[in-house]
Every structure is written in structure tokens, then in C-alpha cells.
Amino acid sequence: MKFNFDSPEPIYLQVAEQVEEAIFTGIYRAGEQVPSTTEMSKEFHINPATVLKGINRLVAAGVIEKRRGVGMFVTPDAEKTIREKRRAEFYDRYVSRFTSEARKLNLSEDELIELIRRGYEA
Known part of the structure; x- marks a missing residue:
């Protein structure tokens, strides 16, 4: 794990993100x-x-569980939980903006799908 102490992102979020990435x-x-x-x-x-x-964020998300006196452990559904979260974030960050821009360009769904295919092939 590496932390950027000069980043505007708080260290506790960097901790949560890096532990989450290690689990994923x-x-x-x-x-x-x-x-x-x-x-x-x-x-x-x-x-x-x-x-x-940072760890408490992962506990609240159901990715890590604390076992009193024993330590912290990855939950059985952690990978699934992280994947679902990341898919939702992917939609919000990229797909939603992508399709909005496509509408502005008057691209049809078929044209958009073709552009995606071309992107996968590149």
C-alpha cells in the first residue's frame, strides 16, 4: 500500500480504497x-x-468484519459487494455521461454499441 500525503483525498479514504482493492x-x-x-x-x-x-468504512459496507479479540476478517460476500459497488460507480461516472453525450451527438443505440465494440477491439 502506498499513501499520497499530498493528495486532497483524506488518508482514511485512501486506507479504505487500498484495503478494498487488495480484497478485490x-x-x-x-x-x-x-x-x-x-x-x-x-x-x-x-x-x-x-x-x-478507513477500516470502519469497510466494516459499514459489509466488506470486513471485526471479531472481538481476534482481529478483522474479509466477509464471505466481500468481493461481490465490492463488485456491485464498483459497477454502480462505473455507471454513474462513465455510462451515464457517455450516453448523455451520445444523445447530444444524435448517435443511435446501434452506433453507440458499434463504438463500444470498436473500443474493445482496440
Whole structure:
């Protein structure tokens, strides 16, 4: 994990995003333990409260569960939860804007689909 301390994005969000990415890419799998707040804060020189705030976002999202006295573990549905979240974000960030611009250009659905196919082939 690498954190950009000069970024306008808060460190706690960077923590959440990077742990989420590690889960999504299979570094941490369902049922596996993730590093503790203390371990992360020491390794990356981040305030433990900041790490905890990021981790709590993942707990609230149902991606990580805390087991009192044992640690934090990836939930069984974590990958599915992350995938669904990212698909929704993809739609909001890209598809919605993409189709709006296509309408402005008077592109038909077929023309739009052809452009997408061409993009996949490139």
C-alpha cells in the first residue's frame, strides 16, 4: 500500500480504497484476516485513528468484519459487494455521461454499441 500525503483525498479514504482493492484483487480472500489497525499504522506511519476510520468504512459496507479479540476478517460476500459497488460507480461516472453525450451527438443505440465494440477491439 502506498499513501499520497499530498493528495486532497483524506488518508482514511485512501486506507479504505487500498484495503478494498487488495480484497478485490485477491490479496485478501474471504475469511482471511487483514492487518490490524496497529500493524497498518506502524508500517505506514499513519495515525491509528485514521486507519480505524478507513477500516470502519469497510466494516459499514459489509466488506470486513471485526471479531472481538481476534482481529478483522474479509466477509464471505466481500468481493461481490465490492463488485456491485464498483459497477454502480462505473455507471454513474462513465455510462451515464457517455450516453448523455451520445444523445447530444444524435448517435443511435446501434452506433453507440458499434463504438463500444470498436473500443474493445482496440
